[in-house]
Amino acid sequence: MCKFNRAWIGICKEEPDKDYCEVHAKTKCSVCGGQAEFECYETAQFVCGTPLCSDVRCKLSHYITHHPYADMFIKCIEEEVERQGYSAVEVKKETYRKRIANLKEIKNDAVGKGWDYSMIDDFIKESEVKLRGLEED
Numbered sequence: 001m002c003k004f005n006r007a008w009i010g011i012c013k014e015e016p017d018k019d020y021c022e023v024h025a026k027t028k029c030s031v032c033g034g035q036a037e038f039e040c041y042e043t044a045q046f047v048c049g050t051p052l053c054s055d056v057r058c059k060l061s062h063y064i065t066h067h068p069y070a071d072m073f074i075k076c077i078e079e080e081v082e083r084q085g086y087s088a089v090e091v092k093k094e095t096y097r098k099r100i101a102n103l104k105e106i107k108n109d110a111v112g113k114g115w116d117y118s119m120i121d122d123f124i125k126e127s128e129v130k131l132r133g134l135e136e137d
């Protein structure tokens with residue numbers, strides 16, 4: 001089965017020989033241009049549907065510009081923390097709202113000057129510490 005995960009539809013039903021069907025093998029991550037693995041499922045008035053890969057930096061980069069809500073970030077960070085084998089503990093939304101606003105400003109400032117991933121790396125590093133409950137505000 002094609003591994004591509006469609007927003008609100010789930011795994012693509014095509015049965016290719018390889019990992020992705022013909023259409024999805026050509027679907028590129030809107031941030032890094034690599035193989036897209038899923039569509040953004042954020043829904044405001046309609047489903048976003050932007051193709052993304054599972055690199056946490058691509059996901060966060062997209063969310064910062066399109067859906068800068070604490071819930072999206074928390075979910076993304078939790079997935080990443082889980083992927084790295086940590087268990088997520090409760091997250092304070094207010095803390096995230098402030099951080100996301102900062103990150104968004106940094107990203108807006110960087111437009112045209114070249115946005116690099118190091119800010120997101122720092123953000124994740126800090127967030128993991130929070131999620132693991134090793135640090136208090």
Ligand SMILES: [Zn+2]
Nearest residue numbers: 002012021024
């Ligand atoms: Zn497919």
Ligand SMILES: [Zn+2]
Nearest residue numbers: 029032053058
């Ligand atoms: Zn990507």
Ligand SMILES: [Zn+2]
Nearest residue numbers: 040042048050
């Ligand atoms: Zn989106």
